[in-house]
Amino acid sequence: MSDTFHLDGAEVPFESGQTVMQAALAAGHYIPHLCYHPEFKPHGSCKLCTVKVNGRTTASCTMPAEAGLEIESETEELNALRRTLVQMLFAEGNHFCPSCEKSGNCMLQALGYDLEVHTAGFRHLYPDRPVDASHPDILLDFNRCILCELCVRASSEVDGKNVFGLAGRGITKHLIVNAESGQLADTDIALADKAMQVCPVGVILPKRVGFSIPIGSRRYDERPISAQALDDAPRQSAASGGCTACEE
Amino acid sequence: MVADASMRMADLDPILERRARDPGALLQILREIQELRGNIDTATVTYLCAQLGIPRTRIEGVAGFYSFLNLQPRGEYRVLFSDNITDRMLGNQSLLEAMCHQLWLQPGKVSEDGLVSIATTSCTGMCDQGPAMLVNGRAITRLSLQRVQEIAQLIRNRTPLDSWPADFFRVDDNIRRGGLILDNKLAPGDALRSGLNIGEAGIVEEIKKSGLRGRGGAGFPTGLKWEACRNAAGTTKHVVCNADEGEPGTFKDRVLLTRQADLVFEGMTLCARAIGAQHGYLYLRGEYRYLLDPLQDVLQRRRESNLLGKDILGQSGFDFDIEIHLGAGAYICGEESALIESLEGKRGIPRSRPPFPVTHGYMQQPTAVDNVETFCSAALAIQMGADSFRAIGTAKSSGSKLISVSGDCPRPGIYEYPFGVSVREVLEDCGATNTRAVQVSGPSGICIAESEFHRKLGFEDLPTAGAFMVFDDSRDLFEVARNFVHFFAHESCGFCTPCRVGTSMLKSTMDKIAAGHGTRFDLAEIENLDHVLQTTAHCGLGRTACNPVLHTLKHFRPAYENRLKSLDFEPAFDLDGALARARQMTGRDDAGAHLKTEET
Ligand SMILES: Cc1cc2nc3c(=O)[nH]c(=O)nc-3n(C[C@H](O)[C@H](O)[C@H](O)COP(=O)(O)O)c2cc1C
Ligand code: SF4
Ligand code: SF4
Ligand code: FES
Numbered sequence: 001m002s003d004t005f006h007l008d009g010a011e012v013p014f015e016s017g018q019t020v021m022q023a024a025l026a027a028g029h030y031i032p033h034l035c036y037h038p039e040f041k042p043h044g045s046c047k048l049c050t051v052k053v054n055g056r057t058t059a060s061c062t063m064p065a066e067a068g069l070e071i072e073s074e075t076e077e078l079n080a081l082r083r084t085l086v087q088m089l090f091a092e093g094n095h096f097c098p099s100c101e102k103s104g105n106c107m108l109q110a111l112g113y114d115l116e117v118h119t120a121g122f123r124h125l126y127p128d129r130p131v132d133a134s135h136p137d138i139l140l141d142f143n144r145c146i147l148c149e150l151c152v153r154a155s156s157e158v159d160g161k162n163v164f165g166l167a168g169r170g171i172t173k174h175l176i177v178n179a180e181s182g183q184l185a186d187t188d189i190a191l192a193d194k195a196m197q198v199c200p201v202g203v204i205l206p207k208r209v210g211f212s213i214p215i216g217s218r219r220y221d222e223r224p225i226s227a228q229a230l231d232d233a234p235r236q237s238a239a240s241g242g243c244t245a246c247e248e
Numbered sequence: 249m250v251a252d253a254s255m256r257m258a259d260l261d262p263i264l265e266r267r268a269r270d271p272g273a274l275l276q277i278l279r280e281i282q283e284l285r286g287n288i289d290t291a292t293v294t295y296l297c298a299q300l301g302i303p304r305t306r307i308e309g310v311a312g313f314y315s316f317l318n319l320q321p322r323g324e325y326r327v328l329f330s331d332n333i334t335d336r337m338l339g340n341q342s343l344l345e346a347m348c349h350q351l352w353l354q355p356g357k358v359s360e361d362g363l364v365s366i367a368t369t370s371c372t373g374m375c376d377q378g379p380a381m382l383v384n385g386r387a388i389t390r391l392s393l394q395r396v397q398e399i400a401q402l403i404r405n406r407t408p409l410d411s412w413p414a415d416f417f418r419v420d421d422n423i424r425r426g427g428l429i430l431d432n433k434l435a436p437g438d439a440l441r442s443g444l445n446i447g448e449a450g451i452v453e454e455i456k457k458s459g460l461r462g463r464g465g466a467g468f469p470t471g472l473k474w475e476a477c478r479n480a481a482g483t484t485k486h487v488v489c490n491a492d493e494g495e496p497g498t499f500k501d502r503v504l505l506t507r508q509a510d511l512v513f514e515g516m517t518l519c520a521r522a523i524g525a526q527h528g529y530l531y532l533r534g535e536y537r538y539l540l541d542p543l544q545d546v547l548q549r550r551r552e553s554n555l556l557g558k559d560i561l562g563q564s565g566f567d568f569d570i571e572i573h574l575g576a577g578a579y580i581c582g583e584e585s586a587l588i589e590s591l592e593g594k595r596g597i598p599r600s601r602p603p604f605p606v607t608h609g610y611m612q613q614p615t616a617v618d619n620v621e622t623f624c625s626a627a628l629a630i631q632m633g634a635d636s637f638r639a640i641g642t643a644k645s646s647g648s649k650l651i652s653v654s655g656d657c658p659r660p661g662i663y664e665y666p667f668g669v670s671v672r673e674v675l676e677d678c679g680a681t682n683t684r685a686v687q688v689s690g691p692s693g694i695c696i697a698e699s700e701f702h703r704k705l706g707f708e709d710l711p712t713a714g715a716f717m718v719f720d721d722s723r724d725l726f727e728v729a730r731n732f733v734h735f736f737a738h739e740s741c742g743f744c745t746p747c748r749v750g751t752s753m754l755k756s757t758m759d760k761i762a763a764g765h766g767t768r769f770d771l772a773e774i775e776n777l778d779h780v781l782q783t784t785a786h787c788g789l790g791r792t793a794c795n796p797v798l799h800t801l802k803h804f805r806p807a808y809e810n811r812l813k814s815l816d817f818e819p820a821f822d823l824d825g826a827l828a829r830a831r832q833m834t835g836r837d838d839a840g841a842h843l844k845t846e847e848t
Contacts, residue, residue, distance in 0.1 A: 024385040044600045045744050047784040055782040062600040084780045088749035147742070152305075165305025167580070168310035170752055173742035178305045179293050206743075 003067035007031075007051075008074050014065035021049055021061040024073075030226045031073050032082055032115065033202075034063040034089075034107055034200060035148035038232055040157065043149055045213045048082050048111065057081075086112050087121035092171070094126060094143035101210050102202030104218025108146060109201075111224035129174070134185035138196070139205045145175050150198040158194035161210055165201075175203070256296045259284060264299055271300045273311055274593035278317050279534070279576050283385060286326065287318040295765035313595040315369060316534050317551045318387060322520040323365040330380040332371035332496040333731040334654045334717060340379035343396045344368070348402040364403050370579060370735055371496035372535040375654035375717070376422045376661045384409060385537050388416045393767075417538065421503050422661030425677060427641060428640060428648040429508065429624050430664050436510045439627040442520045444549050444563060451522035452478055455626055456633035459646035462620030464490055464582075465689065465713040473616055476606040478524040480614035485525035487516050488522050488591070488610065488617040489567075491532045492575055492582035495690035496735060497715030501620040503662050505539050507623055509546040513570060515623025517555065518630055519616055520568040528570035528664075529610070534577050543572055578740035583787055584617040586741065597743045618722045620716070621650055626822075645706035653678045654732045655718035667706040671696065672714060674705075685803065689738030690715040692733035692792035693787075695725070695799035709773035723801045726807040730758045732796035740789060747790030750781050754794060765822075766812045771801070 002013045005020070019042055024031050024226065035046040044062035051060040052072040067131070072078065087106060092231035097103045111117075130141040145168065152175075155163040161186075167176045179186035196204060206221050215221070219228065267273040277480050279298070280286050288311050297304045311317045314504040316728045318326070329335065329344045329430050336639050344355060348366055356367050363543050383399070386409060386469040395416065402412055423430055435617035443451050456471030477485065489512060493501040504512060530540065547570055550556045560566045573591055575581050585599035588610050609615020618626075629637040635815045638646045644669035654660045657680035666673070675683055687695050689707070689712040695705065696710075703710050719728060736749040778794035785791045801808060824843040831841050 018693065042358045042600075044786065047786070049743050050784045059600070059784075059786075078671055079784050081780055084776065085784065086746055088753070092749045122749075123756065127754065140579050142520070146745075147748075162305055165303070166307045167305075167316075168742070169595075170737065170740040170742040171748055176305055176308055178303050180290055180304065186742075204582035216514065 002199060003065075003225075005065060005069035006070060006233050007071045012065075018065045019061055020051065020053075020063045020065050020069070020141055021072060023065045024060070028230055029073075030229055031060050032050065032111060032226070033229070034111065034147075035144065035150065037198060038151050039148055040150065040240055041055070043153070045072070045116060046146070046148060048079060050085075052078065055219060082113050083110075084119050086117050089146045090117075091120065091122040091124045092248055093126070093145060094129065096126075098215075100144065101205050102144070104215050104221045106201035106202055107225060110220035113220070114224045114226050125171070127147040132177070132237075134183040136185070137191055138184060138189060139206050139207050140175075140176060140177075140184055141203055141205065143201045144201045146201055147173055147175070148200060150200065151175075151195045153205055154198045155189075155193065161188055161193070163189045163193070163195055164237070179218065190204045253592040253638070254295075256294065260292070260295065260299075262460055267730075268727075269300055270593075271302045271306075272593045274307065275301065275314070275590060276573060276575065276593070278307070278311055278314075279574055282317050282576070286324060286384070287321050288323070289319070293319070294361075297747055309595055311591065313578060314534075317576050321358065321362060323363055325414075326382075326384055327366045327399075327403075328365070328369035328372075328382045329365060329729075330370075330372040330374060330378060330382070330437075331368035332375055333380070333728050334375040334497065335371070335379040336727075336731060337655065337723070338379045340391070341393055343393060344391060344653055346398045347400050350397060356614055360757070363406070369577065370494070370739060371501040373533070374419065375418055375652065376499055377498060378654075382535065385418060385534065386417060387535065387842065389419055404587070408731065413546035419502070421504065423507070424505065424653070424659055424661040426664040426817070427664030429504070429511070429621070429650065430627060430662070432508075432511065432628060433595070433699055434511065434631060435626075436514065436550065436553065436845075437826055439511075440512045440517055440521075441554060442567075443630045445563060447559060448522055448524070450477070450740050451518055451630060455522070456632045457646070458624055458626075458629035458637040460622070460629055461645070461707060462619055462647065463621035463625065463713065465495070465692075465711075467707050467711050470618060470622055471607060471619070474519060474522050477614045477616045478605075478608045482614050483524075484611075484613050485523055486525075486562055486610045486613060486615040487519045487521075487523070487525045487528040487583075488587065488615055489516050489528070489530045489620055489623055490582060490584065490587060490617055491530055491620050492587060493533055493536070493537070493620075494579035494582045494739075495689050495692065495713055495715055497652060497654055497687065497717040498713060499652045499654075500662055500714045502539070502651070502755060503810070504620050504624055505536070505543060509543055510550070511627050512620055512623045513546065513550060513556070513623075515618075515625075515627035515650040516570060517560065517568055517624065518627055519618070521566060523614070523616055525614075525616070526569075527610075528568060529572060529591055530572045531581070531591060532572055533581075534575045534576050537574060540572060540574065547572070552559050564571075578741075578790055579735075580741040580787075580815040582682035585792065586715065586787070587617065588615065595741075595826075597741050598789075600786075619713075637665070642704075642706050642708060644708050649705060649712070650714055651705070651712070651716045652714045653716045653718065655684070656680060656723070657718045665705070668704050670702055671710070672705050674700040675701065675718065678718070680718045680720070683718055683801075684721045684723060685719045685725055685728075687715065687717040687719070687728070687796075691715075691735055691796050692788065695796065695803065697719070697803040725804040725809060726762070728813065729796040729800040730762055733758045733793070736789065740793075744784070744790060746781050746784045747786065747793065750777050750785075750790065751793050753777060754797065758797070761808065761811050764811060764813070766808070768812060771812075774801075 033049040035043045042061040044059045049060045129142040152164045326565040358365040419757045460470040462469045581596040586596040592594040651663045658679040659678045737755040740751045742748040
């Protein structure tokens with residue numbers, strides 16, 4: 001027997017140790033998210049997953065699930081907050097989607113569409129972020145980095161390498177690589193690394209594979225992110241209470 | 249080559265030795281290297297990677313987080329002007345300009361000969377004797393044009409700091425009104441003995457009964473915190489004294505650590521007894537580096553008197569000692585979980601809570617974090633008994649409070665009052681006249697106007713961490729708010745989206761209004777930013793970052809509206825201005841080379 005909480009009125013079962021996000025996704029309920037990745041420890045920095053718990057707003061990816069919580073997520077108030085956060089991330093970097101190899105496969109862009117972000121909202125900051133093309137097989141386009149730290153976590157936790165790290169503070173916070181030269185070519189990154197696969201936007205790209213699938217036929221061109229995020233989440237078997245079958 | 253490199257690094261070995269090459273001491277190691285060499289260059293980082301066995305991303309990540317650590321050379325003399333609004337009101341900007349002029353350099357840049365750099369830093373906690381600066385991390389107070397010129401001359405002559413006039417470095421206590429804490433006559437060990445008499449659980453009970461609430465800002469009941477920590481599972485526990493004192497306009501912890509260090513340590517030791525902790529840490533902000541040696545002396549004296557160390561006061565098994573950690577220029581490290589990260593030698597990023605420090609603090613072990621003044625008050629509450637302590641102050645705010653008064657008044661300094669004193673009384677005592685507004689509890693606190701001067705300091709009405717900045721009717725409250733907004737943008741740790749980006753957006757909006765390009769749309773944007781920050785920011789910094797603007801807008805809306813264009817929208821981007829370079833290059837300045845500005 002597991003405990004349950006309510007998410008937008010629906011009863012969601014959870015196991016002890018799960019966060020609200022983990023339990024929700026496992027039970028087939030989508031909460032928008034960006035820095036959360038089912039294979040990594042929750043980070044809690046993008047705040048897109050903000051929900052209202054008993055009247056207080058909090059990040060659902062780091063909030064431990066508790067029995068009896070009343071949680072709101074799919075409300076206009078919360079989606080308006082999420083829209084602003086997406087606008088902030090767009091304004092903070094340099095995102096020229098039409099020329100981006102990740103277009104159509106990018107979570108930020110997909111969230112923008114899904115949340116109906118129709119305007120820029122903010123003056124763009126146009127930061128100066130030179131690309132790193134030093135590596136023979138891999139390109140780093142920092143212009144698109146949203147500082148979710150997924151590559152940092154993947155490289156240290158899965159690859160055992162620490163290729164990536166964060167430096168600076170506040171708005172000057174930025175991604176760095178583990179080399180005296182500061183160049184990716186001088187790190188021990190490899191194409192097969194987990195860190196190559198986790199970037200939700202178009203920063204870490206293998207070279208020479210540009211546009212093999214045309215824009216328009218890419219992942220989020222087919223179905224919105226809200227529908228697909230559930231495919232990635234580890235689902236519980238029917239035995240533990242999560243209903244996988246009736247969701248789609 | 250290799251031998252050559254380690255030769256050049258030989259001066260670092262004593263530092264590494266002293267810290268046992270412990271990666272957990274990374275911040276302290278970097279801080280000491282910075283002090284020794286003036287920066288931490290690429291080769292040094294490479295050497296540290298090998299010596300500490302950690303990736304360079306970690307070292308560069310930490311070094312890049314703290315303002316006082318420089319990965320690039322910043323000159324033999326690194327001058328940082330304190331840039332709180334109180335320093336501004338005392339003319340720091342013209343002093344900075346004068347000094348730059350005299351030394352032939354631009355603010356923020358290093359002089360071509362590599363001698364000196366001049367920049368600004370957040371409030372250094374000398375608001376009662378500003379304008380202030382730090383030179384190579386050492387505090388200098390009471391700047392005047394003459395003093396700045398003398399300093400420039402000393403720098404030009406490459407005079408070592410130790411030979412500069414001692415008066416430059418004099419820090420006055422400026423105690424204007426004493427009370428329970430400042431006038432106490434306890435001898436070292438008195439309060440501790442009282443605590444030992446009532447027993448470990450007795451200390452917690454007494455603190456609970458005293459009604460003592462945290463003095464660091466949040467006002468959490470101290471007894472409940474100690475009780476939770478005492479009951480937390482685990483045998484290794486920690487006591488942390490928060491002496492980060494980064495809230496602009498606050499300097500009472502500086503004075504307590506100068507005048508009442510024994511009382512602070514006594515409070516920490518009582519807490520250790522109550523919760524069963526063995527290790528104590530004083531997290532001292534880098535700006536108060538000059539207090540390090542005197543505080544170490546006090547700790548040593550206490551060890552020698554058996555007030556610290558093993559079997560304290562002959563109680564077998566009561567072992568407790570205190571270490572001092574220095575910060576390195578990061579306001580966010582005053583937030584207790586960021587402080588703990590910093591103690592662990594990391595970037596000062598606030599943790600996700602729960603779990604809270606009382607169960608998962610330093611090294612994931614139970615930790616009680618309290619403010620300097622809280623420990624002083626706790627020691628006194630134990631010494632005098634909960635009932636007598638409770639008798640001071642008001643029903644929900646027992647005891648007394650140190651107020652750091654600065655700004656427009658003839659007698660800035662430290663005032664101790666029983667809780668419940670009104671803003672007006674403080675203004676009268678410090679001699680302020682024609683006061684337009686008071687910023688209570690710093691930029692993250694509240695700005696109040698004359699109609700509210702009857703309000704009382706205390707948890708019932710106006711909670712405060714101690715800052716009390718006075719603005720008279722010659723001051724422009726818009727500029728005050730703008731200074732605070734710049735402060736938050738500079739100090740945002742950058743972890744969460746809303747604060748990292750939102751504080752920058754807020755700053756650029758305030759700058760846009762200051763430049764005369766603001767519109768009603770911008771005021772609406774500020775209100776929206778406030779909502780987003782309050783509801784989604786990860787910690788208190790982001791959640792309060794819009795307060796200065798909202799409070800001044802509430803009371804002093806004309807200060808904003810006078811600056812607005814009557815339009816609903818005005819681009820921040822100046823199209824005609826952008827053509828200036830093209831005009832210069834083509835040597836044109838005729839009407840055709842200008843874009844028409846829109847009619848108003
Ligand atoms: C951004 C931020 C900065 C803070 N700075 C300080 C500080 O400089 N000193 C302090 O004692 N508390 C500071 N605090 C409050 C601490 O997080 C914590 O509540 C306090 O140290 C607890 O001690 P107390 O219960 O004795 O007040 C800060 C909080 C935030 C959110
Ligand atoms: S490079 Fe990609 S994965 Fe790494 S922090 Fe930036 S956005 Fe996240
Ligand atoms: S609110 Fe600001 S200071 Fe706090 S975690 Fe977020 S970015 Fe850092
Ligand atoms: S998904 Fe929860 S904060 Fe990013």
